[in-house]
Each structure stands twice: as structure tokens, then as C-alpha cells.
Amino acid sequence: MLTVCNSGPANLVSRRGFLRLGALGLGGLTLPQLLAAQDSQPRARRDTAVILYWMAGGPSQLDTWDPKPNAPVEVRGPFASIPTRTPGARICELLPEQAKVSDKFTLLRSVTHREFNHPDASHLVQTGYHEANVQFRGQIYPAQGSIVARLRGANRPGIPPYVCIPDAYFARQGFFQKATYLGGDFDPVNSGGEPTFRFTSPVPSFGLPGDLTVTRSENRRELLRRIDAARRDAGPAVERMGAVYQRAFELITSEATRTAFDLSREPRLLREKYGDNPWGRGALLARRLVEAGVTFVTMNHYEADVDWWDDHYTIEANLRRRLPPFDRALAALIEDIHTRGLAERVLLIAMGEFGRGTRIDALAGRGHWARAMSILLSGGGMSGGRVIGATTANAGEPATQAYSPGDLLATIYQFLGIDPGHMLPDRQNRPVRLVDHGTPIQELRG
Secondary structure, eight states, rough: OOOOOOSTTTBOOOHHHHGGGOOOSSSSSOGGOOOOOOOOSSSSOOOEEEEEEEOOOOOOSTTTTSOOOOOTTHHHSSOOEEEEESSOOEEEEHHHHHHHHHGGGGEEEEEEESSSSHHHHHHHHHOOOOOHHHHHHHSSOOOOOHHHHHHHHSSTTTSSSEEEESOOOOSSTTOOOOOOOGGGGOOOOEEEEESSOOOSSSTTTTTTTTHHHHHHHHHHHHHHHHHHHHHHHOOHHHHTTTTHHHHHHHTTTOHHHHHHHHHGGHHHHHHHHOOOOOOHHHHHHHHHHHHHTTTTTEEOSSSSSSGGGGOOSSSHEEEEEHHHHHHHHHHHHHHHHHTTTOTTTEEEEEEOEEEEEEOOTTTSSSEEEEEEEEEEEEEOOOOOOOEEBBBBBOSSSSSOOOBBBHHHHHHHHHTTTTTOOEEEOTTTOOOESSSSOOOOOGGGGG
């Protein structure tokens, strides 16, 4: 555990301790991750925000939002379809709660691209850029959340602009949710662990480590005096970091940040409506964060095989376990956004990196399929109760207007008041567009 203070009579922060202050955390957050301030921001500020419900692994369009009830059983899969409140729109029978609130969301069924492996597809959807072999090369371009953090910042002071729940999963497959050449200041803040309804601290290890307790940290002048002394002792390199750490300390001790992460403040009945599981707690936390002023929240769930949408095997058993809590959590979030008057300023998107194969194979699963995928969108000032786009009889190709991940990213940026054609400098100081190719989807604005 980090000990910030020396044990000597001067009780000053040691040089090593100061350099390690970057490890102070709200559940393992580094200080640069906590900074919401930016070098430049648009003059016109809009109080808009995005929640990305990231369905990592690639959900089956046929077994969620684009069922084909008249197709052969090997195509349509093991589940029946049910009607929704949207005339003519049917979804999987395991999504009854979403069916009840379909008047509050739009299904975009004809999204397509060409990346059939998880890393390259995730990189494309998160960044808007096709890059090959990113599993070995690493993330090349900044993720959408980092771009939003850079160009918009947080909607309120003392709140991080970009948060991943529970974290950005930089290991394992890699979901490419970091800032790359924008710099670590615009990496996501990780919530630090699975959200819990029981309040001990807002997030596991949310408080300050070592002997720097919240009570002691309230003596801000004393702490800053110790930091200043350490800066003088450590030399010019650390001196330049002084302002950064002072601002980060303000965020660590921000009551607004601590309150936003505290799910125990929500009514018991509402917590039960979301569900006492990672899906429900994560969705409720996402709503609290955007209300508190976070501009971009990504929900990740990759904690066990059943939470990972890569259903190469036993898709029926997997979805019978996974879809009910997912259905409940997402429907509760959709309804909550509308009930609380957030539907004009908060855009919710539920999607993965691609869809899945058009036939149940010999392994009782479906393979990767990028030629057609379905996306759910709610809020963002958009009308609900609509289906945009359609696929062929086996849900394998767009049968109407096709849309790309770049089109969706351009739509997100436009909603947030960011010009999709804006350019930011890369590591060589060359201007790079936010999206390689993409046009806002005007049909979503109808």
C-alpha cells in the first residue's frame, strides 16, 4: 500500500511518494485519468452525454433484435419472437421488458463492415478506423470516449469526462477504449471494480490509500504545502507536474464524484428494477454518472464466459442465462432516462463489434459475422418506436440502406456538438480526422 508521508519529523511527502501519487485512486485510477481539464474546448458547450452499452464479443442479431421467425430453424435459432410496442417490430422472446419500452428506442438493423475478428472490429467501432492486426500492434487511434474527453471535457467541474464501468479491459482481447496519441489525461477513468448497492465507499478502494485519509485530506492547505515541498526537493520534472496533481487532488476529494458513484443513494425499488447483478448495477451507475456530469460512459461486462457475447458454442444455454438480466437492466435504463427527463440530452447506444453467423453450426453456436449487425439507440432527442434498415431473409446482409460504424460515430459526435470532420494532431503532429469515413445518419433524427 502506498504510504504518502515520511515517518520523519518533517512529515513531508518523499520524492518517491510524490512520484507515486499518480497511483492514488478511486479504485486504481491514476491521477492523469482523473483530470477533466483540457487545453482547448469548444466555445459553445452543450449539456449532452452518451452511454455506450458495450456488448463485447458480438451479439447475435438473429437472437436479439432482428429475428427471422419464418426462416428455417437452423437460421432462426432456438428462440421464438415476440411483438413490441413498435408496430410490425418483433424481437427475441427473451427480451420482454425491452418489448414493453420499444416506443422509447430505435433499432438500426443494417449496420455493416468487413472486420471479422474481435480486435480489428472493436478498433473500428471504437475509433472509426480500419487497422489490421491491432491485437499485436496495439491501439492506433483514440477511442470515441477519449476524443469526447479531449474536445468536450466533463459537463460539470470536479467530474471526470470519460468513465468505463468497471474498467476498459486493456488486457485480454482489448476493447481499444484508450486515448493513444491524445495522451493519458484523456484515457477513461475506470470505476475500479464491479458496482455494488451496499455502500462502504462509492467504488472499491475509492478512498485515498495509506495514511492520507479523507478526514486528513480535508486539510487541503497542509497537503498542498507538503506537495510543494516535495516538488522543490524533486526538481524541475516534478515541478512541472505540480499543477496537474493539485487539480487531480481536487477531483479525488470531490464530493460530487464520490456521490455519483454511490448507488446506495438510489431507492430500493429502483435498484430492484435494474437488477442486483453486474448488468443492473452497471446500468444504474451509468445513469448516475451522466446525471452527475460525466460526458461519455462505457459499460463493459467481461467477467465470465456467460457475460461475453462470443457465442461460438451452446448459444441457446448462454443466451437463456445472459438475456434476462441484460433485458431487465437495459429496459430499466431506457425507461429511467425518459422518466427523469434525460431523453433530450443523453444518448444510449447498445451494440457490440459485429453480429453473428446466419446459421447454428455443428458446435451449437454462431460464428463471427460483420456483414450485418443490429444496434439499439434511445434518447438523444431521437424519436422512438422505429426500425431503421432491414436485412435479408437470413439476417446476413443489409437489404436496404447500409450504414457503417463510421456513420454511427459521426452521429454520436454530431449529437455531442462535435464536428465529425474535426482534426486532431497525432504523435507526429499531423492532422487526423476524428472518423476516417462517416456521415451522420440523418434517418435517426426523424
